[in-house]
Amino acid sequence: xxxxxxxxxxxxxxxxxxxxxEGEVLRINSxxxxxxxxxxxxxxxxxxxxxxYANVALEGLAEILVAEGSKEQREFVSDLxxxxxDRLDAELTxxxxxxxxxxxxADPEARGQVYAAERSLVNRRWExxxxxxxxxxxxxxxxxxxxxxAEMSLREYxxxxxxxxxxxxxxxxxAHWRTVADELAARAAEFADTREIRIVGPDTDLRLGVxxxxxxxxxxxxxxxxxxxxxxxxxxxxxxxIRFTLPAVFYxxxxxxxxxxxxxxxxxxxxxxxxxxxxxxxxxxxxxxxVLGEFAFGLNYEIDRWTRxxxxxxxxxxxxxxxxxxxxxxCGSKNESALHWDIIxxxxxxxxxxxxxxxxxxxxxxxxxxxxxxxxx
Amino acid sequence: xxxxxxxxxxxxxxxxxxGAAEGQQITIEGxxxxxxxxxxxxxxIxxxxxxPLPRIGIEGTLENLMLEGSDAQLDWVNPARRxxxxxxxxxxxxxxxxxxxxxxxxxxxxxxxxxxxxxPQRNRYLERAANGELSWVxxxxxxxxxxQDAGMSLTEFEDFVYAxxxxxxxxxxxxxxxxxxxIDHVSEFLSGVSELRVLAKxxxxxxxxxxxxxxxxxxxxxxxxxxxxxxxxxxxVEGTIRFTYPAIFQGxxxxxxxxxxxxxxxxxxxASRGQDLLRxxxxxxxxxxRVGEFAFGLNENVTEFTRxxxxxxxxxxxxxxxxxxxxxxTGSANRSALHWDLIxxxxxxxxxxxxxxxxxxxxxxxxx
Numbered sequence: 104x105x106x107x108x109x110x111x112x113x114x115x116x117x118x119x120x121x122x123x124x125e126g127e128v129l130r131i132n133s134x135x136x137x138x139x140x141x142x143x144x145x146x147x148x149x150x151x152x153x154x155x156y157a158n159v160a161l162e163g164l165a166e167i168l169v170a171e172g173s174k175e176q177r178e179f180v181s182d183l184x185x186x187x188x189d190r191l192d193a194e195l196t197x198x199x200x201x202x203x204x205x206x207x208x209a210d211p212e213a214r215g216q217v218y219a220a221e222r223s224l225v226n227r228r229w230e231x232x233x234x235x236x237x238x239x240x241x242x243x244x245x246x247x248x249x250x251x252x253a254e255m256s257l258r259e260y261x262x263x264x265x266x267x268x269x270x271x272x273x274x275x276x277x278a279h280w281r282t283v284a285d286e287l288a289a290r291a292a293e294f295a296d297t298r299e300i301r302i303v304g305p306d307t308d309l310r311l312g313v314x315x316x317x318x319x320x321x322x323x324x325x326x327x328x329x330x331x332x333x334x335x336x337x338x339x340x341x342x343x344x345i346r347f348t349l350p351a352v353f354y355x356x357x358x359x360x361x362x363x364x365x366x367x368x369x370x371x372x373x374x375x376x377x378x379x380x381x382x383x384x385x386x387x388x389x390x391x392x393x394v395l396g397e398f399a400f401g402l403n404y405e406i407d408r409w410t411r412x413x414x415x416x417x418x419x420x421x422x423x424x425x426x427x428x429x430x431x432x433x434c435g436s437k438n439e440s441a442l443h444w445d446i447i448x449x450x451x452x453x454x455x456x457x458x459x460x461x462x463x464x465x466x467x468x469x470x471x472x473x474x475x476x477x478x479x480x
Numbered sequence: 481x482x483x484x485x486x487x488x489x490x491x492x493x494x495x496x497x498x499g500a501a502e503g504q505q506i507t508i509e510g511x512x513x514x515x516x517x518x519x520x521x522x523x524x525i526x527x528x529x530x531x532p533l534p535r536i537g538i539e540g541t542l543e544n545l546m547l548e549g550s551d552a553q554l555d556w557v558n559p560a561r562r563x564x565x566x567x568x569x570x571x572x573x574x575x576x577x578x579x580x581x582x583x584x585x586x587x588x589x590x591x592x593x594x595x596x597x598x599x600p601q602r603n604r605y606l607e608r609a610a611n612g613e614l615s616w617v618x619x620x621x622x623x624x625x626x627x628q629d630a631g632m633s634l635t636e637f638e639d640f641v642y643a644x645x646x647x648x649x650x651x652x653x654x655x656x657x658x659x660x661x662x663i664d665h666v667s668e669f670l671s672g673v674s675e676l677r678v679l680a681k682x683x684x685x686x687x688x689x690x691x692x693x694x695x696x697x698x699x700x701x702x703x704x705x706x707x708x709x710x711x712x713x714x715x716x717v718e719g720t721i722r723f724t725y726p727a728i729f730q731g732x733x734x735x736x737x738x739x740x741x742x743x744x745x746x747x748x749x750x751a752s753r754g755q756d757l758l759r760x761x762x763x764x765x766x767x768x769x770r771v772g773e774f775a776f777g778l779n780e781n782v783t784e785f786t787r788x789x790x791x792x793x794x795x796x797x798x799x800x801x802x803x804x805x806x807x808x809x810t811g812s813a814n815r816s817a818l819h820w821d822l823i824x825x826x827x828x829x830x831x832x833x834x835x836x837x838x839x840x841x842x843x844x845x846x847x848x
Contacts, residue, residue: 126552135512135536142540149548154556159512159536163519172526179531181505183567187560 105139106261111270112242112327113143117151119277120240120324121193125152128190132158133197137244140197153193162201169209169217177216180223188227191237198414199244203252207355233432242268242327243414253410260410267328267405267415280323283330287320287402289473291332294318297458300336300398302423304454305346306362311398312340316435321399330403330418335436336395339368345425349409349416351382351446357411358382361446369393370427386427391440396430399423400464401447413445421451421467482516485642488652489619489703490520492645494528496653497617497700498570502529507564509535510574514621521572533568535561539578546586546594554590555597565605569614575790576621580629581731588760591730596764596817603805603815609701610809619703620790630786637786644704644781644791659706660698663778666708666845667694673834676774678799680830681722682738687774687801688716692811706779706794711812712801715744717771721801724825725785725792727751727758733787734758737822745769746803762803767816772806775799776840777823789821797827797843 117123129148131141141157148155168177188194206214231237243249243264250260265271269279298314316334323329347361358378363370370393375382386393404420417424428443430436450456451467463470494500506525510518518534525532545553564571583591608614620626620641627637642648646655670676674690692710699705720740726733734754739746746769751758762768780796793800804818826832827843839846 128558135515135538138512138538138540141538142544145538145541146544146548149544149553152550152553154553154558155541156558157536157538157541159534159538161512161515161518161534161536163515164522164532164534167519167523167526171523173529176526176529176531181531181533183505183533183560183563186563190559 105143108261108265108270109140109143109244110147111276112265112268113140113147115268115270115276115280115323116195116240116242116327117144117147119280120327121195121238123148123151123153123193127153127192129153129155129193129195130158130187130191131155131195131197132160133244134160134162134199134201136162136201136246137197137199140199140244144195162205165217166205166209169206169213172213172217174213174216177213178220180220184224185227188224188231191231193237194228194239196239196241197244198241199246200248201246203248204355238324240325240327241414243412249410249412252412253408255410263406263408263410264328264415267403267418269328269405280329284320284322286473287322287330287332290400290402290469291318291320293473294332294334294458299340299459301457301460302345302448302450302454303457304448304450305348307345307448307454309341309343309345309365311395312337313398314340317433319431319434326414326418328403328406328415328418330406330420331399331401333397333399333431333434335430335434335438336398337368338394338430338436338438341365341368341395345448347446348449349422349447350411351444352411352413353381353385353444356381365395368395385442385444388428388442389440391438392428392442394427394438394440395425396428396436396438396440396443397424397426397434397445399425409447416447417445419447419449422447422449423456424448482520483638485638485647486516487520488647489642489645490517490524492647492652492656492699493572493617493619493703494521494524496656497703498572498615500525500528500530500570504530504569505533505567506530506570506572507533507535507568508572508574509537510572510621511537511539511576511578513539513578513623514574514576517574517576517619517621521574525572530569533564535564539582543582543586546583546590549590551593554593557597557601562601562604565601565608571605571614571616573616573618574621575619575626576623577625578623580625580787584731588732588757592760592764592817599805599817607808610807615700617701617703618790620788626786626788629788630784640786641704641791644779644794645699646704646781656699656705660696663696663698663706663708666776666778667696669839669845669847670694670708670710670834675716675835677833677836678721678824678826678830679833680824680826683721683824683830685717685719685721685741687771688713689774693809695807695810702790702794704779704782704791704794706782706796707775707777709773709775709807709810711806711810711814712771712774713744714770714812714814717741717744721824723822724798725823726787727820727822728787728789729757729761729820732757739822741771744771761818761820764804764818765816767814768804768818768820770803770814770816771801772804772812772814772816772819773800773802773810773821775801785823792823793821795823795825798823798825799830799832800824
């Protein structure tokens with residue numbers, strides 16, 4: 104008997120996130136450690152009449168490729184792999200690692216070659232999603248490795264994850280996420296005509312131009328758990344300074360207490376208590392890596408702590424996050440970069456946000472509930 | 481540190497059986513339970529300059545499909561795996577179940593249906609292999625489940641498996657090459673024979689093999705290996721045969737199978753247990769009533785029955801025949817969704833006559 108919360112999560116992912124239909128092809132990507140959730144998902148997908156199969160990355164193979172493969176082997180992507188992606192109607196990724204630091208000591212160049220090869224397949228997926236040809240959702244199955252990163256026991260971490268997904272109790276998870284979708288859509292709509300966001304907090308006073316940009320709700324169709332409203336700021340209109348009290352993590356490396364100063368949209372000054380060199384290296388990735396690609400409100404209040412995993416951290420209720428680097432086409436962004444690095448700013452203790460000069464958010468909460476604008480039919 | 485015999489096994493599979501070469505694409509197909517061997521095979525394929533393409537399965541998806549799937553879902557063949565079959569240069573297929581009996585209670589017609597759906601894919605890779613376009617090898621990673629079926633501890637079973645593959649010796653590839661030369665003599669002898677007659681307890685079976693190609697199987701497509709086989713003349717098989725060991729199909733056993741053939745077709749099939757499954761299998765399609773393979777088991781290190789056909793069909797001193805699809809390179813045209821091996825032990829008094837002359841007795845060829 105597996106954890107009944109896994110079965111509820113599987114149903115939520117198949118019926119709500121992917122809305123899987125009869126005859127569709129679903130690929131479930133994960134590691135062998137995720138077998139219990141893979142089997143639950145497979146079972147629900149079969150019950151819906153879909154054709155589902157698992158694509159399992161065995162722990163250790165990527166490590167062998169990075170350490171022992173030639174450059175040509177590391178960069179190789181079989182045409183078979185592209186054609187496989189092209190045939191999918193839906194894809195589900197379960198992040199589920201037995202050790203989150205397997206690559207910490209790997210040669211960065213060799214690792215980068217393997218990542219680049221993997222990214223070419225992910226890009227293919229996003230092209231197809233953009234054309235409306237397929238759907239994708241990413242989720243996480245708790246392991247001791249993820250729990251350890253979050254400084255919890257596995258049992259505590261499971262409780263945290265399943266609560267964040269709203270599959271822990273008796274409530275109907277699909278109904279919950281439909282309500283969230285309505286609320287976040289209404290919230291996004293409220294910002295449609297906003298020209299400027301101003302963030303004020305300890306060592307922080309940052310103005311972001313958002314005129315003409317589209318705000319998007321993020322409510323469980325691409326990530327589970329979810330809960331954010333985001334946009335991509337105008338590339339030249341970020342001014343001021345911001346201090347990030349939570350560590351920023353990029354590929355397993357942490358940078359603590361980051362301070363950034365922006366002028367004319369670009370980072371002109373950057374410092375950190377630890378990892379400052381790494382921070383500057385990332386800022387120098389390319390032309391677009393000093394420009395913001397994303398600004399977002401984290402609105403999942405079940406996620407109440409930092410766990411070293413961006414799937415959860417960027418949704419912590421009461422935080423905002425900025426991403427340095429590439430922006431989102433569907434928000435109107437023109438910023439391009441190989442970097443997209445989410446950095447979280449905790450505004451739960453003190454912190455205010457003004458929209459066109461009007462106070463809309465204080466100490467981690469909007470002052471008013473969103474006004475419903477979407478009629479559900 | 482993994483068992484050094486696993487590293488040796490990976491080296492034999494990749495370098496000898498599949499013969500991986502630079503730039504080739506080679507799938508590694510197996511369950512996560514075979515992780516130690518999959519990792520070593522992956523590593524060895526990289527060392528050969530080829531591209532490993534892992535296709536790792538999770539035990540249990542098949543059960544979901546069988547118990548909950550509709551006919552349309554059972555009939556579905558993943559087009560991505562069909563593409564694999566069309567394009568890869570090699571396949572390393574690794575068995576390693578954690579429970580060999582998880583499908584025992586599944587409706588046999590569903591198993592047959594799924595099996596039928598996969599038939600074109602199976603025929604296609606055999607065809608590409610026969611054309612020399614693809615090399616493949618099937619092996620087994622020892623698990624507790626397989627050990628249990630063999631009635632051994634895991635340690636004992638590992639010793640059995642690796643001894644059968646000569647992996648406890650210094651130069652397994654050299655051993656397999658020498659073994660291959662020895663069994664080539666058997667296939668050369670049989671190539672000149674028109675009819676074989678097998679005599680054993682309650683067994684008197686005549687098999688036409690004139691003009692058919694005999695293949696010595698010395699570790700290239702199965703590992704471990706050790707058999708010489710052909711595809712009999714489709715209409716030639718006449719007489720009766722009683723099989724010594726239980727016949728196993730996807731975890732279900734049929735005991736004491738007896739078959740009677742006329743004009744190459746099974747006309748009577750009985751079993752002391754599992755009669756329904758036997759009848760169901762023989763009725764899968766027209767080709768399932770005919771013999772697609774007849775073979776001599778020649779691996780002297782495989783001495784006992786383990787309930788795993790990869791080993792059992794190579795037991796030195798046995799013969800086996802398979803109902804259903806034939807290997808095209810033998811010259812047989814028999815095709816079926818089924819390929820079901822049944823084993824007859826000849827070590828205790830069995831005889832085989834080649835064109836009327838005694839050629840084999842008590843599990844060994846007289847002159848070879």
